[in-house]
Amino acid sequence: MRKPARAAAVDPRSLPDTARAWCLAASFACQLPLLLQLPGWLGLAVGALAAVVAAIAWKRRLPAPLRAAVALAAVGLVLAGSGFSLGRDTGCALLAAMLAIKPVELFSWRDARSLLGFALFAPFATFLLDQGPLSLLLGLAGALVALAALWRLAELDAAVPTEPLPPVQAVGRRLWLVGRLALVGLPLALAAFWLFPRMSSPMWGVPERAIAKPGLSGEMGPGDWLDLMGDDSPALRARFFGPVPERMQLYWRGPVLTDYDGRRWSRAEWTQGLPPAEVRVGGPVWDYELELEPTDRRFGVTLDLPLAEPDGTRLGHDHSTTSWRPLSSLRRWRLQSAAPAAYETELRPMLRTMALRLPAGFNPRTIALARQWRAEAGHGVAADEAVVQRFNDWVRSDFAYTLATNLPGRHAVDEFLFDEQEGFCEHYAGAFVVFMRAAGIPARVVTGYVGGYYNRFGDYWLVRREDAHAWAEVWYEGRGWVRADPTAAVAPERIYDTIANLSDDGGAGLRGLADMWDVGDWMRRGWNDFVLGFDATRQRQLLQPLGIRDLEMHQLIVLFAALAGLALAWMLWLVARGERERDPVLRAWHALGARYARLGLAPAPHEPARDWSARVLAARPQDTTLATLSARFSDWRYAAHPANPAAARTLILDLHRYRPAETSR
Template sequence: MAMDPAARRWSLVAAGACALPLLRLLPPALAAVLAGVGLLGAVSAFRRPWPSWLRLVMTLALAAAVLFAFDFRFGRDTGCALLMAMLMLKCGETAHLRDGRSLVGFGLFAAFAAFLQDQGPITLVLAAPAALLALAASQRLAESEAGLEAPPRVGPRLRQALLAVAIALPLALAAFWLFPRLPSPLWGVPENALAKTGIDDRMSPGEWIDLLADDSPAFRVRFFGAPPPSGQMYWRGPVLWQFDGRTWTRWDGMSYLEPPQVDYADAAVRYEITQEPTERRFMFALDLPESVPEGARLGVDLSPIAARPIRSLTRYTLESAPPVRFEPELRRATRDMALRLPAEFNPRTVAMARAWREEGLDDAAIVRRALEMYRRDFSYTLAAPPLGRDSVDEFLFDTRAGFCEHYSSSFAVLMRAAGIPTRVVTGYVGGYRNPFGDYWLVRQSEAHAWNEVWLAGRGWTRVDPTAAVAPERILNTVNDLGDGGGGGGMRPMLDIGDWLRRGWNDLVLGFDAARQSLLLQPFGIERASGWQVGLAFAAVAGLILLASLLLMLRERAPPGDPVLVAWRRFTRRFARTPVPKPAHEPALAWAWRAAEALPADAARIRSLTARFVAARYAPAQSEAGTDAALVRDLRRFRLSSRP
């Protein structure tokens, strides 16, 4: 059946609205191309539809463009982009009602697919109105199929769609709160999140330049007491031991070692971290963690490690305190790894460190000598020049400008060459206190690397060579690194936006299986199991469905309604014709079929059906006495001839 212009407009508007949530997540150039194709298709649908050969060519071209944009990698993001390409092409093919139904259904699927990549509030704000428009478009398509005229106003149609959503909302909320949850989502973490994981388990010169320019959140922190000074907020992550001459990596052979002895100070701090997904097991803790949450463990270097990769927003509580002595007795295996350097790399650095040792300097004096050298002769910049094979030599003797990767790497090589056990600690430093939510935001741009040296009598001691560079000599070329007050006059708006995002995380994204198990505490169940939560969902869903059924029964006409009795008698006359009326089929849709099958009675069938629909569903608009006339005419109806 051909689609009328009103139904076509509704379908195209709904498809465009459904495309927005996913379009904003695609690469900008690809999104612009796909949006242009969809707009051209919508315009051509009202003029001259695209021929089949052109649709084929455009399909192949868009598929190639999507694969090129994603470097020919097949995955979820590529699949979502291909889905969007097919939706935009479908906008140019809206000749029949089945095309409209396909377009609207396809659009709804695309809107929901956006949540596979981003579950933030912006996606919801875009997807919810789009779903409402799709419901309204589906209603118009059904009316078009029944031969009804399009109403002149848009408001009543949107109100009907909103009413349908309101009816389904209680069951949807019950499913969200009570349907048993998996420990992690089936689809894992979006691929774009994998490309921006933040701290990794490896570090090479210049590798963090994009990370240090990224202001997206790494995690948020809520302290249960007074927080430490921001300058002392070193958030400990992966500890790097092995060096191949250019890249630092973790020590894979340390898993069999027990955590070392640590004497903590009395000033313990308790806090809660809400960490963004990373697809890695690294957790972050304020130096040094005393305890970790259930299921996690502390490595031999006291880096916190989760039981499984962090694929969704994760909340955990920790306690930390400054160390008085951190592993005062160094094990042989640990000492050997903390002194190891590759042969025939960075000879000038090794020679300088050995010369310092030959001067008779002790370990602490060598550390001070290195920090004084950095403070006097070096500068901080994110625009560090690339380094070659002997990266530490080139940094210390040639370029003398870089950021935390360069300083921590070169300092570790210097100390090891001088015989001082040293390792590189990666994580974050500082943070910004959001006054609207009384929590601290730690961003990816606050990623940092520092060192720990082992000194006799003290154990592992934190040394930050980057901090030795004078602040007035720092050359920031991207943004003010770690400047929580950035944003100028927009700072309050940014704070409110992040506070709202945190609330969304707490209420929606952070509602996991652990929090769900606490829902039944008011009923005396401390930690509900999966079957108890499922039973609660079944009970609530049953009550909602029962209430809906009772409301529907109240809306039905009483058995003695003369109009309904006459209508049922009227439709029974067609029981032995080719077009008997099923109970589930709408009156107007059945009348359309009956009129086509029985042309001799077509006019009377359509007229009586239209009058019945008006009497049943628009009684306020019916004139006095029309019901009695309708009942009389329905009873008098006879088929012109038996088919």
């Protein structure tokens, strides 16, 4: 029996438009999730560059000097966008830019495969910047399109005849087939995710980002917080076990700023090595779980005041939390906090001096007024409280809250208190502490977040980055540090009101929008819990419901090997069971035989096509079309003739279209 003649190979130096279109589509699909993670203008610029390059490359071949100039321009654009700082996001942006201009070299089959191989790096680079569900879905879609493009390139290169289908249906069918192949490997991937032994810390570090994600820092200066307070992305989520504090008690403590140089506040790093100050609990203890979104900084946030440091962090003398490593991935902490009845009642002389220090030559009007109020109030704890109350009354009556402020001059506090009298928490907290220190009252700035939004679907509190806040602490004899928030005196609604308040008063429309937001954020939290939060500790506790408290490393290895072996065996069984004839003409012929099998006239494995059709015609004389199809199939299969893809496609279409009647005449 003679084998069918193989189709002639396509000229390797030429690339058909069909192959070029598949390559460009796959390149864009792989690049899309990465572009969405770049800064807005940079992502748009790289995307526009990709579109222009693809359009030009489709029409003509650019000369080598022009290609080099385009590459240099793309590199310059990315470096300028990142401030010429090297980091993780800069490297990913460079990869996106290089992928955008890669189509200028799309001329041959080798170029096409090179482009697709390079494009597959883009979805993986996306996960260095974001591990959210949208990035995963877009990355998977891009990888599937790239694999489908590689499949189509192989068919075109070998001149394999394909079933004649409309373009949209053909693309959908190809993607479906590639998706089915990917699903075959899903059990093995799940076994690796759940059971492959994880380490509590990575073996290597991921480079820092050149453009850090917004988050709390160890400094506060004029205008520093405007970007942070304009960002409505989540900063943290908290779920309480037992009693829940009132919203006005939700002060999330971050870095404490003590040093002041006349313009900027900063942390006193040397105090972080001291043991935490003594706290006497004065109210209920809040038991809660905190989920922190990535920030690429080391400053943690806890409900004021934490009673112990979370895992992987240290608790400073001022009860601020600092992580040993940058918080560049999702963190989940189980904590306890309580409002203090007394907090550091004995203040060391060095710490007292630091909490009263003011730079010389700054804010003379503020210092003069503070000393005047101190002289009028006298001395003692009651006098200190009177000065604080008088300052809050002044703010409440004469000041206003706004984010639209001017950059201050040398005497920033003087300008704020006596000239502008408008600002936000950064201004109020800083001016308050300067005033109290000038009045002889130890004081410091505390930064963090305040308030929160209750998600009723997930039963947790959501705090956004725009909830960033700065308040103050003053020290009273016998009581220690006490919270004082001058911003709450001028604009309490800015601190405590959320969309929940608005939706209660705004009707069903706003309530519906709030519900949609709640469901979306609840789903994101579920993703964080189910995927991103699955670390080495949770892996060891995976079988707790079955009574196995803590899996050891060797047990995980055995479980993984067993399940991986089962998954591989299942994959091999599926491949053996579902192995199909690669030739589309034979597949169409076998499908026709399967249709006759339902009528009890299946072809025998050893039966030639003409003999089988004769047997069918003896039982069903009306099926004359089958005789014609079997003759055409036999001629195509065994007759000596040059390869004719057009004739093969016509035969495939006729075989698929033919349907025998269910009953004979």
